Structure formats: structure tokens, C-alpha cells
Amino acid sequence: MTKTIFITGASRGFGKIWAEAFLKRGDRVIATVRNPDSLHELANEYPSNLLVLQLDVTDKVACVDAVAKAKTHFGAIDVLINNAGYGHMGAIEELEEQEIRTQIETNVFGLLWITQAIIPIMREQKSGHIIQLSSALGIVAFPTFGIYSASKFAVEAISESLAAEVSGFGIKVTILEPNGYLTDFNASIAQSKPIALYDDVRAALQASNKAEDWGVPEATADAVLKLVDTEKPPLRLLLGKAGFEWIKYVYAERMKTWEEWYDVSVAAHGK
Template sequence: MKKTIFITGASRGLGKIWTEAFLKRGDNVVATVRNIDSLNDLADQYPQNLLVLTLDVTDKKASFEAVSKAKSYFGAIDVLINNAGYGHFGAVEELEEQEIRAQFETNVFGLIWLTQAVIPIMREQKSGHIIQVSSALGVVAFPTLGIYSASKFAIEGLSESLASEVAAFGIKVTLLEPNGYETDFGGASAIQSNPLEQYDVVKKALHEGNKPEDNGVPSATVTAVLKLVDAENPPLRLILGKAGIEWIKHAYSERMKTWDEWQDVSVAAHGK
């Protein structure tokens, strides 16, 4: 069935790939970008099905206005995909205050504004699906990506709570958790803190441990995302990529091991 999909961060990478996939199968798409020219190719191909809006997701007022325009243009919003975001690389000690705030303004606050804007529409429709693009690094954390992981961990907690809050309105919530992909996540779209030489060894080890096969092929995500959008009962969490599955399984295995080892201390701390 034809859907109307609102997606942020659609100018490149996974966002643009998914936007094109939705259009190819006949969905209506509202795609938000910083630079409207980045989607000229798709706008020329799909003039009836694509509405391109410029949006800085950190602007709350503009985010609400974009959602209102989308509703007026297509009459409904069936799916919101909060995809806008970027990676910040830097050890915790290296992070500047403004870098920390900027990471959260885009990755967390921007997502919240769009989510808040779309809920009343979906509640009135008695249906809808909010897809939050988190990360495998929203479940496990790697060195020198702490602030990025912190932003994604925040999205995980927020969205798990949200899912319980809106279920009675017919609204579904999914956390999409990709591992690394062959995009410019670590390149042009990333921010790097000013380095401290004390962390050179840590960064070298992380770089050497990043195997090429751990990074997935972006186009391979299309089938999974279309299946997710079409699912009658979508999962709360969906990992994209085989590397992410292994990272998360290992992390939870280690966590359970530690919690079990310290269970007596934990129970005693209850006090009754």
C-alpha cells in the first residue's frame, strides 16, 4: 500500500538511498535537506511524489513547520524516519563544550522536535510509524566515539519510553541500529576534535581493528528498510549489518557475566 514518508537527512548516504527506494516503488516522500539542490535528480524524476524541504533539524520552529507543510501537501504522514545526524570523533578529554552541545543539538534534540511534531498527526490518524535511526554504537560504545555513542544511547532510552507512551494511539516505534557502512560517515560528514597525542595509541588500535568487511554495503539496507516500513508489527529494535549483531551479542554477554558475578552485592543493596 502506498505510504507517505517523511525522512530527514536525505541529501546523501543511507538517507538518499532510502528516499530513492521509496520513490521507485510509488510512495510519497517528504525529504528534508540542508541544500535543496542535493535532490534535484530525484525531484526531476518524481515531481508528483517528492516534496523537498530545506531544514536544519536543530531549529524547533522550522521542524514543526516542515511537518505541517508535509501534512498539508500529502494529507497524511504514515512514517517518520529521523535520519539526520553526524558522527563526532574525539576522546572524551579532547571534546570542546560547543562540540558536545552541537552533537546533541542535531542527533538528539533535532530528533525530538520532529518526533513531537508528528505525534499529533499520527494520533489523529490512529496510525503511524516513527523510525529513529540510532546506531549499533547506541548499544555498545567504542573509544573516541563517546559523544556520538552518548547521543545514540539517549535516543535509545527516549524511544523505548516513547514506544510505550504512544502504542495505545496506534503508533509504532522502531530503533534502527546500523553498524558501519561504506558512506562518508567517517569522512566529509564527520567532525574531528583537536587531537591530544596521548590518545594516538588508542586511535591507532581502533583504526587497525576496523576490518573492511565490518562496513556494510549501503544499497543492501534497502530491502530491510522497505520490509520494516511495511511490517504490520514492526520490532522495537532492528540491527542493520552482521558486524553490529556480533558487537551487541558480545557486549550483552559481558554485561550479563558482570551482573551475575555481582548479583549478591546488587541484591544486598536493595535493603529488604
């Protein structure tokens, strides 16, 4: 059955790969991008099934307008993939106020504005699937990626709450949690002005970086197609094998700590 898919941040990386995968199998795609020229060739190849919309997701009014245009053009929106976002690298002390605000405005508020605009459409349809792009770093925080992880931790909380709120309307929610992939996302990572005192921290992180931990972006397409087609999608889906090992270790350590301090926790309950 043909589906109508709304994808933000579709000019490159995951967004473009997934948009192409949907179009190749005959789905309709609304692709939002900052620069429409980035999808010129794809638009020529799929003139009937692809609607390209220029959008800055930090502009709430523009987000509402883009969703309305998509609904008018195709008549329905079956799937939302909130993919727009970027990474920022910097130790917590290094982060400038505007860097922090821009990261949160894009990765959190941008996702919220599109989600809020699309819920009424899916609620009226009594069906829909909202897919939110988080990260393995939305579960595990690495040094110098604190503000990026903070934005993805927020996506996790927002989306988990959302899933419980909209399930009665026939709307499903899935949080995608990819580990590192060899996309041009990495080249676009913004960086704070470094403080030399944190050079050793950066060096240690770089030293732990293994080539085998980085996934092949194109390999995610089949997983996303399967996710969209399943009747009972999971709330969370990891993409890649490296993230699973990180998360498994971190959760075991968290449980160990909580159990060690269990008596203190119980005493703090007061009754």
C-alpha cells in the same frame, strides 16, 4: 498501498538511498535537507511524489513548520524516518564544549523536535510508524566515539519510552541500529583537536577495523521497505552482521559482571 514517508537528512547516505527506494515503488516522500539543490535530479524525476523541504533539525520552529507543510501537501504522514545526524570523534578529554553541544543538538534534540511535531498527526490518524536512526554504537560504545554514542544511547532511551507511550494510539516505533557502512557519513565525521596521549587508543581502534565489518549502504533499502510494510514491526532492528557480534559479546560480558556482583547488589537493596 501507497505510503507517505517523511525522511530527515535525505541529501545523501541512507536518507537518499531510502528516499529513492520509496519513490521507485510509487510511495510519496517528504525529504528534508539543508541544501535543496542536493535533490534537484530526484525532484525532476518525481515531481508529483517528492516534496523537498529545506530544514535544519536543530531549529525547533522550523521542524514544526516542515511537518505542517508536509501534512498540508500530502494530507497524511504514514512513516517518519528520523535519519538526520552526524558523527563526532574525540576522546572524552579532547571534546570541546561546543562540539558536545552541537552533537547533542543535532542527533538528540533534532530527532525530538521532529518526533514531537509528528505525533499529533499520527495520533489523529490513529496510525503511523516512527523509525529512529540509532546505531550499533547506541548499544556498544567504542573509544573516541563517546559523545556520538551518548547521543545514540539517548535515542535508544527516548524511543523505547516513546514506543510504550504511543502504542495505544496505533503508532508503532522502531529503532534502527546499523553497524558501519561505506557511506559519505564517514567523510563528514567531525574530529576534536587530538591530544597525543590518546594516539595509541586511536591506533588500536584503527587496527581493529576490518574491511568485512563495513556494510554496503544500498543493501539496506530492502530491509527498510520490509520494515515499513510489516504489520508488527520490531522495536529494534540491527542493520548489518558485524553489529550483532559486537552486541552479543558485550551483553554477555555485562551479564557476567552483574552476576559476579549480584550479592553486593542484593545487599544494597536493604531489605
